[in-house]
Amino acid sequence: MKYTLMVNEGPYQHQSSDTAYQFAKAALAKGHEIFRVFFYHDGVNNGSRLSVPPKDDRLVQKQWSELAQQHGIDMVICIAAAQRRGLMDASEAKRQGLDADNIAPGFRISGLGQLIEGSIESDRTIVFGD
Amino acid sequence: MATKKFMYVNRKAPYGTVYALESLEVVLIAAAFEQEVTLAFVDDGVYQIIKDQKPKAIGMKNFSPTYKALGDYDIKQLYVERESLEERGLTEDDLMELTYEDEDDDWAEKSSLSIISRAEMAELMAAQDVTFSF
Amino acid sequence: MSMLHIVNKSPFERNAVASCLSHASEGDAVLLIEDAVIGAVAGSQAATLLTSALTTKAIYVLGEDLAARGIEQSRLAQGLQVVDYSGFVDLTVQHDKTQSWL
Numbered sequence: 235m236k237y238t239l240m241v242n243e244g245p246y247q248h249q250s251s252d253t254a255y256q257f258a259k260a261a262l263a264k265g266h267e268i269f270r271v272f273f274y275h276d277g278v279n280n281g282s283r284l285s286v287p288p289k290d291d292r293l294v295q296k297q298w299s300e301l302a303q304q305h306g307i308d309m310v311i312c313i314a315a316a317q318r319r320g321l322m323d324a325s326e327a328k329r330q331g332l333d334a335d336n337i338a339p340g341f342r343i344s345g346l347g348q349l350i351e352g353s354i355e356s357d358r359t360i361v362f363g364d
Numbered sequence: 365m366a367t368k369k370f371m372y373v374n375r376k377a378p379y380g381t382v383y384a385l386e387s388l389e390v391v392l393i394a395a396a397f398e399q400e401v402t403l404a405f406v407d408d409g410v411y412q413i414i415k416d417q418k419p420k421a422i423g424m425k426n427f428s429p430t431y432k433a434l435g436d437y438d439i440k441q442l443y444v445e446r447e448s449l450e451e452r453g454l455t456e457d458d459l460m461e462l463t464y465e466d467e468d469d470d471w472a473e474k475s476s477l478s479i480i481s482r483a484e485m486a487e488l489m490a491a492q493d494v495t496f497s498f
Numbered sequence: 499m500s501m502l503h504i505v506n507k508s509p510f511e512r513n514a515v516a517s518c519l520s521h522a523s524e525g526d527a528v529l530l531i532e533d534a535v536i537g538a539v540a541g542s543q544a545a546t547l548l549t550s551a552l553t554t555k556a557i558y559v560l561g562e563d564l565a566a567r568g569i570e571q572s573r574l575a576q577g578l579q580v581v582d583y584s585g586f587v588d589l590t591v592q593h594d595k596t597q598s599w600l
Contacts, residue, residue, distance in 0.1 A: 235591055237590075240496070242498075242600070249506075249532045249533075250506070250532070253506070253531060256562070256583050257583060257586060257587065259583070260582075260586065260587045261587045261590075263584070264584065264587055264588075266587065274386065274390075275382060275383065275386055314386075314389060315386060345393065346389065346394075347393055347396070347397070349390065350390075350393060350394050350397045350399070351397070353368070353370070353494045354366060354368060354397070354399065358590050358594075358595070358596060359494045359495075359496075359596070360504070360590065360596050360598070361495075361496060361497055361596075361598040362598070363497070363498075363598065363600045364506075364600055373597070375514075375517070375599075375600070406517065406521075407513060407517055482520055482521065485521060486520070486521045486522070487523070489501070489521055489523075489597060490499070490501060490523040490526075492595065492597075493595060494595065495595065495596070495597040495598075497597060497598045497599065497600050498600065
């Protein structure tokens with residue numbers, strides 16, 4: 235099966251990003267494909283590379299980055315939601331005249347059309363949120 | 365590309381959280397994909413399309429006029445659950461008028477809103493291919 | 499054609515479980531994850547709501563979320579089935595669509 239997952243909450247505040255991650259790992263272990271993970275609402279904060287949790291806690295952003303790199307998952311952060319919340323890649327930061335960017339490896343910023351397209355292309359769409 | 369039935373289930377009131385506004389943003393983008401689009405307003409979600417929203421004094425933008433534009437995007441299947449209205453002391457008269465122009469009927473202006481029962485809502489949900497919930 | 503409904507809210511805090519059960523069709527499955535597992539404990543007010551739905555729907559509870567919250571599987575209301583994440587994936591395969599009740 236080919237899946238598109240939608241993650242609507244940020245890391246640490248709500249369990250949904252962890253649930254989506256555990257689901258993705260379990261699906262991949264069974265030979266399924268995660269075609270795309272789309273991060274929306276506060277979920278865009280899962281793509282910040284500047285998160286520094288205490289050493290004994292999981293690093294949610296890094297978990298996603300590593301999973302994406304190991305399995306070739308397309309991880310898309312919604313641009314409109316990201317702009318509201320201060321999540322930028324280098325080219326967007328430059329376009330907005332900002333002095334910093336903060337997107338983690340393995341994530342890319344794009345439009346909501348990627349969510350719809352992912353759902354059309356995939357056998358299943360699953361929403362994780364609050 | 366295959367055509368799928370997409371439903372957007374709105375169960376949260378506007379302003380208290382961002383979900384209503386950002387859900388609407390997804391719906392507007394989805395309109396460009398030529399898929400079948402249905403909106404459902406259930407539970408507190410019925411407040412998204414209530415009349416006379418005036419959020420100015422809480423410092424927020426009134427985005428409710430955007431629902432009136434949905435007809436121009438060819439999104440004309442908006443379903444409101446009757447029981448959800450009644451539980452909240454509301455009737456159809458409390459809702460905004462949302463319309464579209466029917467190109468098959470000499471562009472006559474018709475209502476996009478249908479008030480349906482919970483049982484009908486359940487059937488509608490069962491008929492979808494992809495359900496986004498906010 | 500059947501649907502997997504995924505609920506993640508404690509029934510003591512939000513109406514997502516009740517709303518889901520009143521909209522799920524015969525033959526659908528309901529999976530309780532995250533805080534929704536709190537409603538699955540036998541003798542709780544919510545358990546009555548869940549067990550009365552068992553005549554037409556299957557109800558599953560995510561074991562990892564039970565364990566995290568210190569709920570032994572022996573405490574669950576009768577008829578509820580425990581799945582792990584692998585079982586969660588299988589449920590999304592067995593049912594051709596999902597709806598999350600957020």
